[in-house]
Amino acid sequence: MIWNPQRPGTMPFHRYRPYEDRVNVLAADRSWPSARIESAPLWVPVDLRDGNQALAEPMDTARKRRFFDLLVSMGFKEIEVGYPSASRTDFDFVRHLVGLVRSGAVPDDITPVVFTPARPDLIDRTFESIDGLPRSVVHLYIPTSPVWRDVVLGRDRAAVRATVEEAAAHMARLADARPESHIRFQFAPETFNVTEPDFVLELCDGLTELWDASPDRPVTHNLPATVEIATPNVYADQIEYMHRNLARRDSVILSVHPHNDRGTGVACAELAVLAGAQRVEGCLFGNGERTGNVDLVTLALNLYAQGVDPMLDFSDIDAVREVVEHCNRLPVHPRHPYAGDLVHTAFSGTHQDAIAKGLAHHAKQAAELGVEPREAPWNVPYLPLDPADIGRSYEAVIRVNSQSGKGGTAYLLRTRHGLDLPAELRADFSRAVQDATDDSGREASPDELHELFRTAYLVPGRPGSGGVLSLLSWTADTAPDGAHRCVCTLQVGDRAGDFEGFGNGPLSAFVDALAAAGISVDVLDYSEHAVTSGGTSEAAAYARCRVGGADGDTVWGAGVDTSLLAASVQAVVSAVNRAGAAG
Numbered sequence: 001m002i003w004n005p006q007r008p009g010t011m012p013f014h015r016y017r018p019y020e021d022r023v024n025v026l027a028a029d030r031s032w033p034s035a036r037i038e039s040a041p042l043w044v045p046v047d048l049r050d051g052n053q054a055l056a057e058p059m060d061t062a063r064k065r066r067f068f069d070l071l072v073s074m075g076f077k078e079i080e081v082g083y084p085s086a087s088r089t090d091f092d093f094v095r096h097l098v099g100l101v102r103s104g105a106v107p108d109d110i111t112p113v114v115f116t117p118a119r120p121d122l123i124d125r126t127f128e129s130i131d132g133l134p135r136s137v138v139h140l141y142i143p144t145s146p147v148w149r150d151v152v153l154g155r156d157r158a159a160v161r162a163t164v165e166e167a168a169a170h171m172a173r174l175a176d177a178r179p180e181s182h183i184r185f186q187f188a189p190e191t192f193n194v195t196e197p198d199f200v201l202e203l204c205d206g207l208t209e210l211w212d213a214s215p216d217r218p219v220t221h222n223l224p225a226t227v228e229i230a231t232p233n234v235y236a237d238q239i240e241y242m243h244r245n246l247a248r249r250d251s252v253i254l255s256v257h258p259h260n261d262r263g264t265g266v267a268c269a270e271l272a273v274l275a276g277a278q279r280v281e282g283c284l285f286g287n288g289e290r291t292g293n294v295d296l297v298t299l300a301l302n303l304y305a306q307g308v309d310p311m312l313d314f315s316d317i318d319a320v321r322e323v324v325e326h327c328n329r330l331p332v333h334p335r336h337p338y339a340g341d342l343v344h345t346a347f348s349g350t351h352q353d354a355i356a357k358g359l360a361h362h363a364k365q366a367a368e369l370g371v372e373p374r375e376a377p378w379n380v381p382y383l384p385l386d387p388a389d390i391g392r393s394y395e396a397v398i399r400v401n402s403q404s405g406k407g408g409t410a411y412l413l414r415t416r417h418g419l420d421l422p423a424e425l426r427a428d429f430s431r432a433v434q435d436a437t438d439d440s441g442r443e444a445s446p447d448e449l450h451e452l453f454r455t456a457y458l459v460p461g462r463p464g465s466g467g468v469l470s471l472l473s474w475t476a477d478t479a480p481d482g483a484h485r486c487v488c489t490l491q492v493g494d495r496a497g498d499f500e501g502f503g504n505g506p507l508s509a510f511v512d513a514l515a516a517a518g519i520s521v522d523v524l525d526y527s528e529h530a531v532t533s534g535g536t537s538e539a540a541a542y543a544r545c546r547v548g549g550a551d552g553d554t555v556w557g558a559g560v561d562t563s564l565l566a567a568s569v570q571a572v573v574s575a576v577n578r579a580g581a582a583g
């Protein structure tokens with residue numbers, strides 16, 4: 001047995017029953033585990049009904065309208081717009097919509113869905129609300145499971161079936177009385193996931209028959225996990241059972257409506273689609289009763305990230321989020337899949353290193369393929385999709401705090417300030433960043449990192465920095481024999497003087513002048529580049545120097561200047577002063 005130090009808990013878990021005691025799952029033979037999702041199901045947002053009924057402040061017409069317009073612009077074609085018999089607000093919104101549709105302000109391929117319980121008076125009110133709509137779906141629901149039958153409705157199976165059939169027949173009569181409107185029907189056995197499968201089948205098949213569903217006027221059977229109680233495979237088995245056994249299958253749209261009580265709404269919906277579901281109801285960002293309806297954004301982008309077209313537009317996900325947050329008056333969590341503020345951000349060192357390498361590799365591959373980076377296949381570690389595809393920039397991809405390493409810091413200095421530090425200097429600077437972020441306990445912004453770099457490496461190279469060495473003035477020229485000469489005025493401690501040096505380049509001539517002033521410097525590593533940010537025409541130079549002879553300290557210095565030579569000289573002065581500061 002695997003060693004496990006946990007001890008029996010004291011919470012009353014014995015009060016709860018496993019799902020096998022609560023629902024009979026019939027599918028022994030299943031095909032969903034080896035199926036694949038190769039195309040998008042019909043997505044039906046229920047934000048304006050199920051989402052709305054879960055809000056402390058339900059949406060008014062203006063908010064519903066804004067939400068509806070968003071859904072249309074994203075590409076949804078069937079949209080549940082309300083529970084018209086619930087409130088004047090819901091009724092009025094549907095009437096408002098009828099006006100919009102009739103005036104041509106809503107594309108004519110949009111089908112509004114309205115929701116009703118199995119009560120004749122409320123069904124009448126529902127049909128009143130859709131008068132004048134050329135096409136719509138009326139969605140009838142009733143709870144069907146044993147607990148709801150016994151405790152809520154006080155009706156047995158036969159009585160529930162009778163209620164459903166009376167309501168459905170009433171709906172059929174009301175629809176027949178409106179021949180100018182194309183009205184389809186939808187049925188939801190609420191609490192489907194805890195209802196006896198044979199009873200759900202009996203109800204659904206009864207309605208398929210009663211409504212005389214046909215392939216060109218199909219019925220939608222919407223099978224909700226009203227309150228999740230089991231692992232997603234159980235829901236998938238339930239859906240596959242219905243998929244295989246529903247009568248007139250070609251006249252039925254099999255729909256699912258998962259909630260998220262166990263936090264597995266997305267998994268339930270995905271497995272249900274594998275099991276034969278053709279339509280998925282949910283809400284944007286998972287709003288809805290209790291822990292919410294299944295999140296359509298996550299579902300759709302999960303498909304996208306597999307190379308399957310979700311047939312919805314998320315190219316500006318922040319704009320989508322802004323509208324939804326406004327209408328629901330609820331924030332989207334910073335860790336929300338795909339859309340949260342932090343989901344494309346890495347703070348941790350090894351992730352940053354991998355992302356920075358991945359982005360560079362991606363750019364290189366795109367160039368090799370001769371395509372724009374936006375078109376090249378995506379394979380960047382830790383980023384399931386290209387943030388740019390959903391309207392995000394790379395700015396927030398890497399952020400630095402005490403969990404970060406040299407890769408992230410170097411990435412930010414390079415991408416935000418045009419400074420491409422050599423590998424060894426990255427490690428050197430990273431220690432300074434680590435100290436600063438450990439001390440502050442905070443994140444360091446790209447500007448703060450730049451300031452830290454400036455203070456640590458650039459300032460010591462400039463006159464008046466307070467270091468032991470100040471370069472007050474200098475000139476460099478080339479002698480007729482090709483040797484380089486440097487003449488400079490140096491202040492070393494409190495003594496100033498003029499010095500001259502020679503070398504095979506201007507920098508070595510300067511180092512020679514330093515030797516004449518009694519400062520021994522060996523330049524061990526040197527690199528330089530143009531600064532590629534902020535439209536400047538500056539150059540950056542980095543020098544790793546041994547200062548003070550064979551036993552001296554090895555220190556990095558850096559310089560940035562409009563003259564490359566000045567930058568290189570400053571880098572050496574910086575190294576000397578940093579060595580001096582280190583003692």
Ligand SMILES: CC(=O)SCCNC(=O)CCNC(=O)[C@H](O)C(C)(C)COP(=O)(O)OP(=O)(O)OC[C@H]1O[C@@H](n2cnc3c(N)ncnc32)[C@H](O)[C@@H]1OP(=O)(O)O
Nearest residue numbers: 050053083085086087117118119141142143152153190226
């Ligand atoms: C899982 C879901 O999301 S289901 C949808 C839930 N959404 C909502 O409830 C939002 C809108 N609802 C409302 O505004 C109100 O409930 C109304 C207007 C529809 C009805 O209001 P009321 O008449 O005051 O009834 P109330 O809200 O208390 O509902 C309880 C009654 O409805 C019955 N009932 C519940 N569901 C259904 C149904 N689908 N069909 C028929 N009757 C039902 C209950 O058995 C109970 O009946 P009882 O009074 O005989 O015991």
Ligand SMILES: CC(C)C(=O)C(=O)O
Nearest residue numbers: 141188190191224226
């Ligand atoms: C589809 C309806 C009845 C619903 O919202 C649910 O069961 O969660």
Ligand SMILES: [Mg+2]
Nearest residue numbers: 050224226257
């Ligand atoms: Mg629901």
